Amino acid sequence: xxxxxxxxxxxxxxxxxIRVHGEQREDVELINPDARHHLGVGLIDxxxxxxxxSAGYFCAGLxxxxxxEVDHNAGWGLGDNMYSGSVIVGGNAGAIPGVAIRGADVxxxxxxxxxxxxxxxxxxxxxxxxxNFMAGxxxxxxxxxxxxxSGERVGEDMTSGEIFVGGEVRDLGSxxxxxxxxxxxxxxxxxxxxxYELSFKGTFKKIVNAGKKLRYSTSERQMRSIPFFTFSGTxxxxxxxxxxxxxxxxxxxxxxxxxxxxxxxxxHLADLAFKTDLSRAGDEPDPISKITMQTExxxxxxxxxxxxxxxxxxxxxxxxxxxxxxxxxxGIASGLSGIAENTGEGGMSDAQRGAAKQLIFQMLGGRxxxxxxxxxxxxxxxxxxxxxxxxxxxxxxxAKKVTKExxxxxxxxAGIDLRSPSRHPDILGADDLVIKIEELxxxxxxxxxxxxxxxxxxxxxxxxxAVKDGLDFVELDGMQGSTGAGxxxxxxxxxxxxxxxxxxxEDALAEIGRRxxxxxxxxxGLRDGVDAVKAxxxxxxxxxFGTSVIIAGGCIACMQCHVGQCVTGIATQDPEHEARYKxxxxxxxxxxxxxxxxxxxxxxxxxxxxSDTRELSxxxxxxxxxxxxxxxxxxxxxxxxxxxxxxxxxxx
Amino acid sequence: MCGIxxxxxxxxxxxxxxxxxxxxxxxxxxxxRGPDSTGFALYGDTQEDQYHLRFFVDExxxxxxxxxxxxxxxxxxxxxxxxDEVIENNYRATVTYRGDIQSFxxxxxxxxxxxxxxxxxxxxxxxxxxxxxxxxxxxxxxxxTHGLGHVRxxxxxxxxxxxxxxxxxxxxxxxxxxxxxQITNYWKMRRRLEQRDFEFHTNNDSELIAVYxxxxxxxxxxxxxxxxxxxxxxxxxxxxLVSTKDEIGYAKDHLALKPMIMYENDxxxxxxxxxLSLNRLFPGEALNTREPPPGTYETWSRST
Numbered sequence: 001x002x003x004x005x006x007x008x009x010x011x012x013x014x015x016x017x018i019r020v021h022g023e024q025r026e027d028v029e030l031i032n033p034d035a036r037h038h039l040g041v042g043l044i045d046x047x048x049x050x051x052x053x054s055a056g057y058f059c060a061g062l063x064x065x066x067x068x069e070v071d072h073n074a075g076w077g078l079g080d081n082m083y084s085g086s087v088i089v090g091g092n093a094g095a096i097p098g099v100a101i102r103g104a105d106v107x108x109x110x111x112x113x114x115x116x117x118x119x120x121x122x123x124x125x126x127x128x129x130x131x132n133f134m135a136g137x138x139x140x141x142x143x144x145x146x147x148x149x150s151g152e153r154v155g156e157d158m159t160s161g162e163i164f165v166g167g168e169v170r171d172l173g174s175x176x177x178x179x180x181x182x183x184x185x186x187x188x189x190x191x192x193x194x195x196y197e198l199s200f201k202g203t204f205k206k207i208v209n210a211g212k213k214l215r216y217s218t219s220e221r222q223m224r225s226i227p228f229f230t231f232s233g234t235x236x237x238x239x240x241x242x243x244x245x246x247x248x249x250x251x252x253x254x255x256x257x258x259x260x261x262x263x264x265x266x267x268h269l270a271d272l273a274f275k276t277d278l279s280r281a282g283d284e285p286d287p288i289s290k291i292t293m294q295t296e297x298x299x300x301x302x303x304x305x306x307x308x309x310x311x312x313x314x315x316x317x318x319x320x321x322x323x324x325x326x327x328x329x330x331g332i333a334s335g336l337s338g339i340a341e342n343t344g345e346g347g348m349s350d351a352q353r354g355a356a357k358q359l360i361f362q363m364l365g366g367r368x369x370x371x372x373x374x375x376x377x378x379x380x381x382x383x384x385x386x387x388x389x390x391x392x393x394x395x396x397x398x399a400k401k402v403t404k405e406x407x408x409x410x411x412x413x414a415g416i417d418l419r420s421p422s423r424h425p426d427i428l429g430a431d432d433l434v435i436k437i438e439e440l441x442x443x444x445x446x447x448x449x450x451x452x453x454x455x456x457x458x459x460x461x462x463x464x465x466a467v468k469d470g471l472d473f474v475e476l477d478g479m480q481g482s483t484g485a486g487x488x489x490x491x492x493x494x495x496x497x498x499x500x501x502x503x504x505x506e507d508a509l510a511e512i513g514r515r516x517x518x519x520x521x522x523x524x525g526l527r528d529g530v531d532a533v534k535a536x537x538x539x540x541x542x543x544x545f546g547t548s549v550i551i552a553g554g555c556i557a558c559m560q561c562h563v564g565q566c567v568t569g570i571a572t573q574d575p576e577h578e579a580r581y582k583x584x585x586x587x588x589x590x591x592x593x594x595x596x597x598x599x600x601x602x603x604x605x606x607x608x609x610x611s612d613t614r615e616l617s618x619x620x621x622x623x624x625x626x627x628x629x630x631x632x633x634x635x636x637x638x639x640x641x642x643x644x645x646x647x648x649x650x651x652x
Numbered sequence: 653m654c655g656i657x658x659x660x661x662x663x664x665x666x667x668x669x670x671x672x673x674x675x676x677x678x679x680x681x682x683x684x685r686g687p688d689s690t691g692f693a694l695y696g697d698t699q700e701d702q703y704h705l706r707f708f709v710d711e712x713x714x715x716x717x718x719x720x721x722x723x724x725x726x727x728x729x730x731x732x733x734x735x736d737e738v739i740e741n742n743y744r745a746t747v748t749y750r751g752d753i754q755s756f757x758x759x760x761x762x763x764x765x766x767x768x769x770x771x772x773x774x775x776x777x778x779x780x781x782x783x784x785x786x787x788x789x790x791x792x793x794x795x796x797t798h799g800l801g802h803v804r805x806x807x808x809x810x811x812x813x814x815x816x817x818x819x820x821x822x823x824x825x826x827x828x829x830x831x832x833x834q835i836t837n838y839w840k841m842r843r844r845l846e847q848r849d850f851e852f853h854t855n856n857d858s859e860l861i862a863v864y865x866x867x868x869x870x871x872x873x874x875x876x877x878x879x880x881x882x883x884x885x886x887x888x889x890x891x892x893l894v895s896t897k898d899e900i901g902y903a904k905d906h907l908a909l910k911p912m913i914m915y916e917n918d919x920x921x922x923x924x925x926x927x928l929s930l931n932r933l934f935p936g937e938a939l940n941t942r943e944p945p946p947g948t949y950e951t952w953s954r955s956t
Contacts, residue, residue: 007936032936035927053938056928072938075927076911094927094943095908113943114908133908133946151945428889428909430653430805431685431832431925438684461807465653468687468805512811 001050007032015041015442022047022066035075037435040068042443044372046085057094057435058426060087062372062443076113077426079106080439082123083371088196095132098125099425100367101142102411107196114151117144118425119366120161121411128198134173136163136207138366138421140412145189147200155207159214160413163207164189166200177210214416215399218252245488255489257396259561259571261389261482261525261547262492267499268480268525269534271628272621273637274608279646281607291602292612297519297542298380298449298472303441305449306358306380309338310598311536311613315523315546316362316382316453316475318344320397320406321484321561322550324351326570329553329583331355333590337598342382345395345420347409348374355587362453363440365394365421368410372443380449381440383427383471385462388481388524391455391495394420396485400564403573430465437469451475456501456524457494460508466518467509473519475544476501480525482547484571485562498524499538500631506539515539529600530651536601536616538632545597552593553586600651653805654817655685655925656830656912658893659933660798660900660952662919671695672786672794674933675801678922679782681929685832686803689816690785691777693828693895696796698771701750702734703825705760706767706774707743708814719743721763729756740788741778741813742767754823758851761822765814766853770826772897777802777816797954800895802830819858822851824866826897831858832925833890833910841886861886865894879903879949893923901951908946915941921952 002021004014014030015038021028022045029050033039037056040049046065054072061080068079068087078097079087082104089097095113098106104123111129115137122142130148134156141161146154149167156173164181172178181204193200241263248256284290297313299305306313314334319327321344328351334341341356347369348361361378363370375381386392397418407414427433440450449472454462456478466474478498483491496504502522509515522540525547526532532543551557554568561571569581605613608620622637623629624644629636657678661669675692683690707722709715719738726733726747736745743764749756753769760766768775776789782803786792802817821827835841835857842852842860850863861882868878875896882903890905891912902923904912914923915930924930927941944950 034931034935035939037928053936054927054931054941056926073927073941091938092941092943094913095911114946429833430807431655432911434684434805464807465805468807 001027001029003029003031005031006034006036011036011038012442012446014039015043016445018043018049019045035073037075038439038442040066041439042372042445054091058439060085061439062375064372073110074108078108079104080426081367081370081372082106083373084123092129096425097127098123098144100370101125102371105192105196107198109198111148115425117142119421120144124192126192126196126198130167136161136176137173140366145192145204147198150207155209157213158209159416160209164204165207166202166204169205169207172207175210175213176207179206179208181206216252216254216417218254220248220252220256255487257398257485257562258488258559259482259484260491260557260559261480264492266479266497267625267627267631268497269499269531271623271625272499272534272632272634273624273640273644274604274647275620275622275637275640276608277643277646278604278607279643279650281603281647282650284603284606287602287606288599290611291605292614293598293602295542295613297521298451300517300519301470301472302446303449303472304447306340306360308340308542310601311542312337312532312594312597312601313340313521313542313544314342314549315477315481315544316342316344316360316384316387317546317550318346318395318484319349319352320344320346320401320410320573321395322570323566323572323578323581324349325578325581325583326550326553326586327352328355329581329586330549330590331359332583332587333549333553333594334358336587336591337594339594340379343369343378345369345384346406348378349409353377360451365424368412368420375440375444375448378448380451381444382451382453382475383424383433383436383440384453385427386422386455386457387453387483388455388477388479388495388498388501389483390486390490391457392422393486393490394422396420396562398485398562398564401573406573430469433465434469437471449473451521453477455481456496456498456504459496459501459504463505463508463518464512467512467514471518473521473541474505475521475523476505476540478502478522478524481523482525497631498522498526499628502535502538502540503632529597530604530647532597532601533604533616534621536613537618537620539618548593549590552590554581554589603651653686653807654832655679655682655803655929656832656891656893657682657801657922657924657929658799658830658895658900658902659920659922660954662921662952662954669795669797671796671799672791674922675799676782676786676792677932678924678929679801679803681932682924682926683781683803685925686805687781688806688811689777689779689804689813690782691775691802691804691816691818691830692785692791692794693768693773693775693800693818693830694791694794694796695772695798695826695895695897696774696794698897701748703731703747703749703769703771704774705745705747705769706776707760708741708765708767709738709743710741715743718764722760725759725763729759731756742776742789744774753825757823757825761851761853766820766822767814768820768828770820770897773820773826773828773895775818775820775828777818778813779811779816798895798900800828800830800893800900815854815856817858819854819856819862821862821866822853822859823863824870827862827866827869827894829858829862829865829892829894831861831890831892832912833892833905834888835860835886835890836888837886857888858892861890861892862894869896875899875901876949876951879951883947883949891925899951899953901949902944903949904944904946906947911943913941913943915939
């Protein structure tokens with residue numbers, strides 16, 4: 001056994017040493033822990049780590065196979081996302097012990113804090129004393145054993161798994177009910193208690209999901225699809241889409257869910273134009289060779305940056321919303337064009353990892369698909385706070401798309417209408433976020449850029465928090481962004497437009513003098529290289545594309561993404577539909593689209609008189625509408641409308 | 653967006669209890685929760701009818717003008733200056749005063765930026781870390797019975813000393829608060845208090861909590877009872893600490909979404925956002941701490 005004195009060396013160094021001892025199969029003892037955070041984070045080898053005292057937040061978090069023994073107390077997030085192995089705490093544990101575990105035994109001999117086992121997927125969380133408020137909150141699987149009292153609202157919105165309570169069940173949470181306990185289950189529990197030397201005499205009460213909220217009680221009648229393009233923009237006030245919305249709501253009695261984004265006309269990048277007449281932009285035979293476009297993002301705080309061949313990346317879209325083949329095609333295309341791809345919500349598949357050369361791994365509140373092994377093979381980590389199409393909401397994936405395979409990768413039961421949590425269990429403010437970011441960095445040896453995805457709402461506050469908490473970059477998503485499924489009203493009316501988002505971000509960072517300390521990838525309805533250049537002019541470091549990427553890969557924009565029967569094989573998990581999608585062919589189509597974007601960015605940058613995309617600035621732009629001028633404070637120049645047409649002809 | 657800490661030494665005959673030094677250690681332990689500004693509410697000796705006043709003053713002429721305005725108000729209210737000095741961006745005065753404190757305090761508020769008014773309380777707060785603020789104001793030299801501390805990450809407003817915590821309950825002597833969280837029915841509660849002629853000098857929800865509690869206490873309601881009603885009256889997520897001349901207490905919202913943990917032994921009671929801060933007082937020891945459940949409150953009095 002090796003002893004490490006935390007009074008002598010910082011946690012970061014200690015964790016590095018623990019990982020080395022792990023590889024060498026040597027057990028470790030930590031003395032003078034004094035409730036420091038992140039002890040043992042990122043360890044994936046089967047050794048024992050003894051902590052002689054109390055541990056702080058996220059002790060044993062993001063680990064696999066190891067055994068942790070904490071002599072005294074543990075802080076919030078004990079055993080966060082453990083894959084397998086065990087952690088045994090001699091004293092009490094703070095809030096959310098066993099949060100998001102994917103396996104593992106988490107044992108607390110004393111009492112445990114609120115929301116124990118939140119969004120856990122598998123494994124056992126056991127408490128020798130009393131649990132607190134909302135134990136088993138939103139758990140997806142596994143079991144919680146509480147030898148003492150349950151606390152209030154036990155099993156609140158649990159989806160699956162079991163909670164066994166030896167003491168008093170104070171009251172049941174929403175959609176939880178008492179069930180009969182089977183002898184085999186009881187035997188299993190006693191075997192577990194014996195293994196961890198916990199004594200208990202008496203009988204258990206069992207709590208399970210009552211099954212009343214897992215699916216919408218009524219489903220939407222499928223109508224003949226109206227293409228998105230026929231009702232977005234300037235169409236009639238009472239257009240077919242409005243009529244359809246009203247009809248559907250009259251049938252189901254709730255908000256309707258659909259794919260794609262808001263259809264209201266809002267100020268957008270199209271309301272901006274370039275100051276210079278660019279009608280000759282297309283004349284340059286080879287603009288790409290004349291413009292410096294290589295862009296690095298994510299390296300400001302010492303991580304290995306993503307290396308992009310142009311200031312462009314793919315916006316986060318999940319395997320789940322999209323089929324495996326589609327994610328594969330996008331991955332291949334991103335590699336061919338030398339840009340970065342993003343996993344979106346649903347975890348990382350081998351196909352996707354293999355296809356994309358640079359891949360950002362997204363972490364959501366439900367921690368669906370999140371795990372240490374995929375973190376380690378990612379090129380960047382992203383904390384999802386919200387998205388432009390539906391700020392403040394979690395993902396939605398209807399039952400039809402929650403197949404067995406998809407459920408397995410996400411760690412949830414198959415066949416539920418998955419409404420992902422809108423909040424992280426352990427990020428309830430900037431103060432918690434800073435500790436979480438450090439956990440992710442500890443787990444990956446400070447190697448990967450850590451970014452945050454923000455749906456544009458209160459951008460001004462959010463981006464200040466992002467920079468003050470030391471994030472490497474922000475993926476800022478405006479209201480014109482799309483989604484695989486969302487409430488129609490939210491898509492239409494919640495959030496702020498993409499151009500407002502970037503303005504708020506720039507202003508807020510200027511106010512605190514910190515623009516140079518963070519990078520911004522702007523997304524939300526970007527259609528082509530022209531939009532990308534405008535985004536860069538407004539201050540973005542990188543422009544990201546989502547909707548246009550799937551359209552390039554064959555999407556017909558019927559907006560039925562949520563239904564799961566996508567005829568193009570894109571937004572489906574049905575093998576029959578997916579068979580129609582040819583990833584190799586679509587990868588080439590998407591790749592060609594990106595190359596058009598590249599050419600447009602180069603041609604416009606050149607025509608504006610620059611040699612590097614970093615030279616683009618607000619001085620290159622004017623506003624075509626009073627609204628866009630008010631938002632961006634750019635000169636109002638309606639006379640430039642003609643030049644837009646000329647530019648379109650020139651670089652189309 | 654912050655970290656909080658509080659300490660009370662139980663035995664008030666305990667001469668020289670290192671309140672300042674203890675709070676600095678605790679706040680240094682959780683500075684990661686709030687790097688922008690740091691503040692302290694410190695409770696020291698009292699003398700009959702004597703008040704300690706602290707103000708933020710600018711440099712140069714503007715500052716001198718503010719000090720002149722303060723002195724005019726003091727003269728107007730027959731408050732005699734026992735001693736006064738300028739320390740960094742603070743003007744500190746000790747005065748004897750025997751009148752109504754609320755009108756006196758409001759008059760001073762209108763003349764300058766009041767930090768705190770108290771017979772025992774002095775608030776020291778500024779931009780920077782616990783150690784930086786200590787370097788400027790010698791907080792570590794402070795001996796006293798009890799105190800609160802706060803580290804802040806600013807979002808909605810710029811990093812200014814006056815936006816730092818702790819907050820004094822405007823208009824009420826000796827009441828201070830530190831708060832981690834967000835009060836979501838802020839404007840509703842504020843309008844209710846404003847209708848009863850209370851004044852607010854920031855848009856910070858922590859000032860609201862301080863005034864809310866001080867108002868209850870002024871009506872003769874014990875602090876503990878005021879904390880109890882606050883949990884239902886205030887909407888949002890919060891863990892806050894409050895202190896008066898003789899007591900400290902805490903309240904935690906119904907969802908317990910903001911952390912707070914406590915440690916008590918024969919000599920002291922200490923509360924903080926994280927155990928890490930408590931452990932700073934007892935390096936190398938494993939403490940028997942307690943994380944209070946949601947929707948709870950408690951007070952400790954130095955005289956018991």
